[in-house]
Amino acid sequence: MTNVVESVAEMRAIVAAARKSGKTIGFVPTMGALHNGHLELMKEARKACDAVIVSIFVNPTQFGPNEDYDAYPRTWQEDLQACKSVGVDAVFHPQAEEMYPAGWGTWVDVNGVTDKLCGKPRPGHFRGVATVVTKLLNIVQADKAFFGQKDAQQVVVLKKLVRDLNMLTEINMVPIVREADGLAKSSRNVYLNPKERQAALVLYQSLCSAREMVAAGEHNCQAIRTAVLRQLKSEPLASVDYAEIYSFPELKDIEKLNQDVLLAVAVRFGATRLIDNMILIPKHS
Structure with missing residues (x-):
């Protein structure tokens, strides 16, 4: 009961x-x-x-x-x-x-x-x-x-x-729970119209691209951030609030990916603001 x-x-x-x-x-x-x-x-x-x-x-x-x-x-x-x-x-x-x-x-x-x-x-x-x-x-x-x-x-x-x-x-x-297509589950997802819902997939896609860069050996945080911003801005319905990388869990500025970092994004689709993130773990040689 x-x-x-x-x-x-x-x-x-x-x-x-x-x-x-x-x-x-x-x-x-x-x-x-x-x-x-x-x-x-x-x-x-x-x-x-x-x-x-x-x-x-x-x-x-x-x-x-x-x-x-x-x-x-x-x-x-x-x-x-x-x-x-x-x-x-x-x-x-x-x-x-x-x-x-x-x-x-x-x-x-x-x-x-x-x-x-x-x-x-x-x-x-x-x-x-x-x-x-x-x-x-x-x-x-x-x-x-x-x-x-x-x-x-x-x-x-x-x-x-x-x-x-x-x-x-x-x-x-x-850990984040996602829809089958990768969109993070959120109470605000109900605000999205069908076109915005499809456009919002760029959030997870950009995070996955960053993860692939790190897996390939990229350690420059600014290079990763730039690539994420470029991918987010390639979606016409996306208005980017931020795409940032900080040490995790300290949330300090960081230049080289020599520890776990938080890659966090916030993007508006129409009137709806969605956030997503991924913890990136450096590849050790």
Whole structure:
């Protein structure tokens, strides 16, 4: 049976009962509009922990003034069925007023890894993410929390958050789940019209081309980045936000591929902004 919980107090009571019975807790925070990528996170949580809690909360504080908060897909009934299908123990589904009550005014800022990639064009985004995840981890008190690699920068931010604030939750990154043609599963894919959906395949194709360059012995990060940008820009419907390479997981500037790096891209197709990434591992001679 999957419990639906709307209040912080009730969620804490369920957590306390699980703890009292000696259960470990796995947690998957989401904004709903669930797809197979989310279900994979839940399955990993189920493998690793005794009890699994999923939150479904479209967090207003991580959206900028001109972003898609109001339009963000909300599919509650389908999401609940998806959670039940993988045996989630509880779904935390609070209203905004429950998470941000009157008089609320405390923020969490993570510095050093939020001023690049998605943090650069979206000021305040990661402050909203860090704040809501801090609140959720305090409520759920999970042993392990699970996030997708598609949001690799977010994972880096949250690992730093947990480390810097001496929180006990272990942050786990789960590999990207893709459609059969390579497009990373995303709640925003539903915004794409058929032509944009086809054009969006250039994201994964450009990442695969970079991986092939590295496999062939290329170690110059700028050469790899230039090739990726060229391929992305060859798609007429693609408007490139960024294609960047940073050391992983430090997210530091890097010139030579002498360690694992994150190749991350963000591209708009019409009004829809999609992100994707690949961790490139240097070929050692």
